[in-house]
Amino acid sequence: MVVSVDATPQRAVLLVRISDDKAEDAAGVGRQEADGRKLGDRLGWGIAEVLVENDTSAFKRRKIKLPDGTTALRTVRPKFRTALDKLSSGERDGLLAYDLDRIARDPRDLEDLIDVVESHDPRIPVQSVTGSLRLSNDADVTMARVMVAVANKASRDTRRRVARKHVELAAEGKWNGGGFRGYGFTRKGMEIIQEEAKVIRDIAAWVLDGRSLNWIKDVLNRLKVPTVTGKPWNARSVRSVVTKPSVAGLRAHRGEIVGPGQWEAILDRATWEAVCATLAGRVRNVDLTLKRWLTGVLHCSQCHREISGAQGNGGPRYWCSTPHGGCGKIAVNAAKAEAEVERQVLDLITRPRILERLDHISRSEVTDDARRELVDDEAQLKELAGMWARKEMTLGEYREARKIIEDRVKGSRALINASAPRALRRLLAGDVRANWAALSAADKRDIVLTLVPEGYEVLPHDRSRGNPFQPERLRPEHVTSAA
Template sequence: MIRAGVYARISSDREGDNLAIGRQLADCEELAARRGWEIVERYVDSDISAYGGKDRPQYQRLLEEIEARLVDAVVVYHADRLHRHPKELEEFIDLCQRTETKLATVSGDLDLSTHEGQLMARITGAVAKKESDDKSRRIRRKHQEIALAGKPSGGGTRPFGYESDHRTARPAEAAIIRECAARALAGDSLRSICMDLNERQVPTVTGARWSPQTLRRMLMSGRISGQRDHHREIVAAAEWDAIISPVETGRLRAKLGDPDRRTNRSARRYLLARLLRCGLCGMPLCARPRADGTRRYVCASGPSGGCGKITIVAEPLESFTVEAVLHRLDSPELAAILNGRPDDAEGAGWQAEIEQATEQLDELAGMWGNKEISRSEYLAAGAAIRKRQEIARKRLAALNRSSVVSDHVGNGAGLRERWAGLTLTRQQQIVAAVIDHLVVAPARVRGSRTFDDSRLSAVWRA
């Protein structure tokens, strides 16, 4: 009995009902029954184009099971359901020849064991690719014409700030957009804005929580200023309501699109990000400004898992921490620790250990791929190598941290004079090289905004 696998694919399933897939499977099963073949597996890739280059997991599984001789034949509705790229077709032909796998199509047989059958498959593939190219070109041209006319592309989820007609501004959401734009231009981080929106339970259009990526896309879109985007470029004035001005959109694009933005933010940035811990629950504190612009670190409740009971004002905390770090740099204890460490030869040794482990993992993967070792042997050996590699990475990271401050040990006063001129990234590196983290205890007087350094416990790096 010939064991057959049925493959079905549909490029677009807008209704989500898989009716076209069902028809393909039914016709393929009928063909297999006429041949007397036993269907042992069905492989379905729904809403995935063979032309666009997206991964097709079920097609890849089909290839693997042909290679493993788990199926003797493949049944498909039409050859273009399998591939629309000549390269894929050639690889499939080679695989079928090597494994003597048969191919049957509802639209007509293709015998890949003969030169004539291979020629017909290549002609069918070339025609399918030409049709896809033509269709893609027509679609691109259509979208370009729509964009140049300032019209919405139509379909899909409505954009935030607008009604379902994609044209009329929704007042409540428009006010949120204006607020977010003003805060971003004033220097608030996208993350802090998102945290504030989520805390206020302002949902996105889909009801999900805000993320910096979602907010950035919205603020950089020309749509909210009544302009039409096409391939990330503004190409025309749009026919829908503007929520902010085109000038504001230009400023937002320049600010949020700046490649150096991560190392060139305004003074509203946070020096101690990732270095503070809640004294009650142990969770990291996050940056969250007040509505009046006061910068704070807080233990956020909700999905982050914090208790929500710790808050501390950022500026006096950061100033105090910097002074503590500069004092630590002048301390005999730190000098003794650094002077007792080996020189750069140790760093070179740990780097060599990391590279050697990487080479061993690559070699091990090749042995498993060639079936020289079993899966259990691969996992056991790989775990030991990765553990050794992780230890080497941690040791190297510790050496790198000490090198950040080695030039400043015993010269805290000199560093204090230059501190304001350092980039925030450089300041963060120095602080993180000296302090592992700070634990912030609850305020003694609830609601007090007076800075109390007794709330702090520093965990210094050894």
């Protein structure tokens, strides 16, 4: 898109950012937006979009994976990247901000903005309320680079001083007072909030009584016990509030306990250590292998969601779980449902005609070709990412090429998964029934979905017939042509 030299942006983007919003009211970015809109009116710019980076640092970097597969330290700012993409594509024709340091405190981010601004002729207009951000000529660019370098050093100096102060506070057993308020304590002075302290003690008792974190969070949510942030409890937040050293009156720094804190404990140390040991033991003993192999195969006939394995009062079952967004109206005994589906599957695959057809599918040259094409396309994606990283192509060219290849990859994977799951050949090699019994739960599920791609719909239980298991409740959605 070519813009005349005298053109005034009418589709500009206003980017506002605040690095720390402890009050969580976004007032800082709100003031920046108001001032930015006034500047736009004064300049005659049309603002088409406001991008908000609330509680987002332009200095702190995280380790991320780059498109070429390597890792590097980068600032994580999705809205800033969105602004660059829209300016680069021509969707937006100008950039407004409050100040240069609202746009960049990392020289790499500034260089990316400069690249986008200078890629158009004439340059994309950039303005700020304070006048510190201008990139209309080489002198402006040089000044921006100097100012970002100074801002970056100031941030590094601040980080170093804060880190040193935290070490001193930790050594003295004092609380640093930063971040969110810790559950059970006031933000300042670390005074105990008795209502929350009782919740922590209850959680500790439940853990030591063998209750699961999910059971505990369900109880807390049902009782409408508030969290610090106001969000519902989850297993992670339950674990966090009861295992933090602060609840035992201990001061920690960088994950290490450095000594007693200068505040009262909510849990005595022996209880806290017992809770931590109990939860750590549960993590070590967790078996993450799939147990209920009809998970992803069964669907609720009422709300059409997937039904997953769950532990009920009568033992293992498949349930349309309400905590996972289901209706809660459909449940079926796990062992009996698995036995019935296994019976149907073995009945199908032991028929000579179906065995012959499945054997042909498992050895099909079509899937072999799809596998070879998949390997080639995945290699090409890596090569493409490298070309973009080396700036051998534009972002638009990279995205267009990547979409074409990714569509081919999806097609190849769908063909491979639909035609021949990896366990199919092992199943057909010899005694089918014996091989089925030796399959893992995940492999059994893959075989079922090869024969019944849409899975099974679970119908409601007919109460007029009593409690016995009703096999007809499991209705196959669609049986593959091989069957």
